[in-house]
Amino acid sequence: MVVPESQDKMYYPPDDLKRDAHVPDFNTYLALYRKSLENPEAFWKEIADEFFWKKPATGPMLQYNFDVTKGTIYVKCMEGAKTNMCYNVLDRLVKERDLGERVAYYWEGNSPDHHMAITYRQLLSQVCRCANVLKQMGVKKGDRVSIYLPMIPELVYTMLACARIGAVHSIVFAGFSSESLCERIVDAQSSVLVTADGVYRGEKLINLKQIADEALKKCRERASSSVTKCLVIKHPAFRTKDGAACNKLQTSWDPGCDVWWDEVMRDSPEECEPEWLDAEDPLFILYTSGSTGKPKGVLHTVGGYLLYTSLTFKYVFDHHHDDVYWCTADIGWITGHSYITYGPLANGATSVLKYKVTKFYTAPTAIRLLMKYGREPLQKYDLSSLRILGTVGEPINPEAWEWYHDAVGQGRCPVVDTYWQTETGGHVLTPLPAATPLKPGSATFPFFGVEPTILNEHGEELEGEGEGYLVFRRPWPGIMRSVYRNHERFEKTYFKKFPGFYVTGDGCRRDKDGYYWMTGRIDDMLNVSGHLMSTAEVEAALTEHPALAEAAVVSRPHKVKGECLYCFVTLKDSREFNHKLVEELKRLVREKIGPIATPDFIQNAPVLPKTRSGKIMRRILRHIARNEKDLGDLSTLADPKVVEELFSKRCEAA
Numbered sequence: 001m002v003v004p005e006s007q008d009k010m011y012y013p014p015d016d017l018k019r020d021a022h023v024p025d026f027n028t029y030l031a032l033y034r035k036s037l038e039n040p041e042a043f044w045k046e047i048a049d050e051f052f053w054k055k056p057a058t059g060p061m062l063q064y065n066f067d068v069t070k071g072t073i074y075v076k077c078m079e080g081a082k083t084n085m086c087y088n089v090l091d092r093l094v095k096e097r098d099l100g101e102r103v104a105y106y107w108e109g110n111s112p113d114h115h116m117a118i119t120y121r122q123l124l125s126q127v128c129r130c131a132n133v134l135k136q137m138g139v140k141k142g143d144r145v146s147i148y149l150p151m152i153p154e155l156v157y158t159m160l161a162c163a164r165i166g167a168v169h170s171i172v173f174a175g176f177s178s179e180s181l182c183e184r185i186v187d188a189q190s191s192v193l194v195t196a197d198g199v200y201r202g203e204k205l206i207n208l209k210q211i212a213d214e215a216l217k218k219c220r221e222r223a224s225s226s227v228t229k230c231l232v233i234k235h236p237a238f239r240t241k242d243g244a245a246c247n248k249l250q251t252s253w254d255p256g257c258d259v260w261w262d263e264v265m266r267d268s269p270e271e272c273e274p275e276w277l278d279a280e281d282p283l284f285i286l287y288t289s290g291s292t293g294k295p296k297g298v299l300h301t302v303g304g305y306l307l308y309t310s311l312t313f314k315y316v317f318d319h320h321h322d323d324v325y326w327c328t329a330d331i332g333w334i335t336g337h338s339y340i341t342y343g344p345l346a347n348g349a350t351s352v353l354k355y356k357v358t359k360f361y362t363a364p365t366a367i368r369l370l371m372k373y374g375r376e377p378l379q380k381y382d383l384s385s386l387r388i389l390g391t392v393g394e395p396i397n398p399e400a401w402e403w404y405h406d407a408v409g410q411g412r413c414p415v416v417d418t419y420w421q422t423e424t425g426g427h428v429l430t431p432l433p434a435a436t437p438l439k440p441g442s443a444t445f446p447f448f449g450v451e452p453t454i455l456n457e458h459g460e461e462l463e464g465e466g467e468g469y470l471v472f473r474r475p476w477p478g479i480m481r482s483v484y485r486n487h488e489r490f491e492k493t494y495f496k497k498f499p500g501f502y503v504t505g506d507g508c509r510r511d512k513d514g515y516y517w518m519t520g521r522i523d524d525m526l527n528v529s530g531h532l533m534s535t536a537e538v539e540a541a542l543t544e545h546p547a548l549a550e551a552a553v554v555s556r557p558h559k560v561k562g563e564c565l566y567c568f569v570t571l572k573d574s575r576e577f578n579h580k581l582v583e584e585l586k587r588l589v590r591e592k593i594g595p596i597a598t599p600d601f602i603q604n605a606p607v608l609p610k611t612r613s614g615k616i617m618r619r620i621l622r623h624i625a626r627n628e629k630d631l632g633d634l635s636t637l638a639d640p641k642v643v644e645e646l647f648s649k650r651c652e653a654a
């Protein structure tokens with residue numbers, strides 16, 4: 001890898017950011033990167049020294065086997081060390097660094113009267129009280145606690161309380177159905193469920209407790225009634241200003257199982273000695289749906305995850321103590337775990353709120369949604385505090401990247417396009433904002449300790465330019481350790497295809513300057529007349545058209561070409577779908593990629609089917625394109641109504 005200079009359009013880091021940056025230029029990045037691969041022991045040891053270890057490690061910083069032909073797959077970081085995550089992200093700051101009065105979170109509810117600032121000291125005291133409540137309920141080290149909560153401060157209190165007593169949290173996004181919640185409780189065999197009475201989603205009142213009750217009923221029917229207690233939080237929206245309950249919801253109550261949070265927290269002591277865990281003890285399980293079948297319980301452990309999330313947060317967002325950082329994710333997703341809770345807190349960061357944000361982190365789908373409204377709404381606000389913008393979750397098309405950079409970042413904020421997965425624990429391919437020259441749409445280069453390579457179908461490594469499977473040759477501290485209670489599935493899913501490598505399941509291209517470009521999931525590849533192409537590149541070409549807000553491309557069988565392209569396009573607000581537009585779009589793709597990629601079908605799609613985390617569900621679009629009515633499991637779809645609408649607008653013939 002060389003310091004990138006290229007004929008491509010590049011965006012260079014702004015000087016004011018370089019001045020006090022942790023990694024101020026590309027050569028510094030390269031030197032640190034080399035050290036992280038050549039001497040991982042020394043590299044990670046230095047990071048670990050920032051944190052508190054009750055007992056030092058007896059094993060090396062990293063130990064692993066990635067080769068299924070040589071035995072079981074494992075990764076261990078700092079074996080033998082004793083520590084506690086909660087102590088490191090709270091007590092260490094409050095007691096050792098005197099940061100108790102610093103704000104950890106500015107919380108904003110749905111309505112303007114619901115907001116508060118929570119300092120590190122207050123957070124520690126709430127977490128300890130909650131930890132004592134959980135202990136009182138019989139939760140011990142190693143027990144699982146399922147958490148089904150909206151974005152309220154109690155969600156952070158509960159997850160950190162689990163971390164404090166060595167319980168393993170399994171957070172289930174509060175938009176999931178009772179069926180999904182039940183499935184995840186059964187798999188985790190949780191002994192406690194934490195939920196809230198209800199939540200407003202926009203104007204709509206959702207009775208969460210009722211969904212939780214249904215889930216528990218289903219668990220019992222499946223003879224796996226592991227849950228003995230259900231801790232219920234009264235959502236701040238259902239309290240009056242003085243904290244009294246104002247009941248808008250009918251909540252059914254099982255006195256043998258249900259416990260009101262307020263009642264047990266009131267007298268719970270503020271002191272709670274942390275449970276000293278092994279570095280490799282589990283910290284949490286987080287279910288990721290996977291393309292088919294049962295969700296996988298991705299397991300992360302204490303020590304490595306602490307090192308990796310804290311370091312990526314510090315470097316990728318170039319964190320400084322006067323920042324106000326806002327990540328728009330829900331804590332129910334890995335982005336929230338790593339970059340709302342653990343990474344930021346480990347750095348003593350101040351998160352969220354809407355005012356004077358300096359670092360803003362969101363998903364491409366949200367950017368494309370905002371693009372639909374044009375630049376005008378942005379002009380009403382003072383965006384001058386912003387310094388770094390981030391994206392995650394999907395390949396970002398250059399069009400959306402440039403809009404984000406120019407309209408939101410006003411041309412002065414680097415965009416860090418962070419590629420990673422629930423499984424990787426933290427960013428693995430990402431720019432560093434003061435060091436890396438950017439190319440719109442590229443996640444650029446690997447983070448420290450990460451060694452990517454690209455393989456072809458036969459498992460041969462591609463040198464230099466090329467496109468194929470993105471894999472990693474060695475672990476970094478934050479990588480997942482197993483699929484909960486199913487290590488075989490872990491080995492099969494990630495290590496079987498190419499022995500010796502962790503297989504991401506994503507396609508990737510390395511360009512002539514060494515930049516990595518994600519091309520989408522491998523299963524989102526298309527083969528048109530023997531030419532392999534990714535949905536992402538066609539989508540990027542389409543969205544260059546000024547009328548388009550978003551595009552999703554899938555394959556449809558074709559007598560001659562094998563497969564052909566079927567494109568769903570969402571127009572910007574005031575645009576009209578007509579024949580002329582269709583022809584323009586076809587021409588655009590032909591010009592950008594080549595005649596081989598000319599779409600056969602272009603369908604108007606006022607809305608696209610998305611998961612609740614904002615990923616386009618191309619599987620469903622494939623069914624629509626092929627007119628297959630049996631759509632399989634739709635439970636991860638945010639709004640099931642879109643399917644019918646898309647069927648009604650389907651293109652029959654080209």
Ligand code: WT7
Binds near residue numbers: 391443505506
């Ligand atoms: C998949 C992982 C990681 C937090 C959110 C999603 C896709 C993620 C990017 C990016 C291109 C990306 C990949 C990956 N993805 N970030 N910057 N560019 N693709 O977590 O639900 O585990 O999804 O999201 O396909 O495998 P997840």
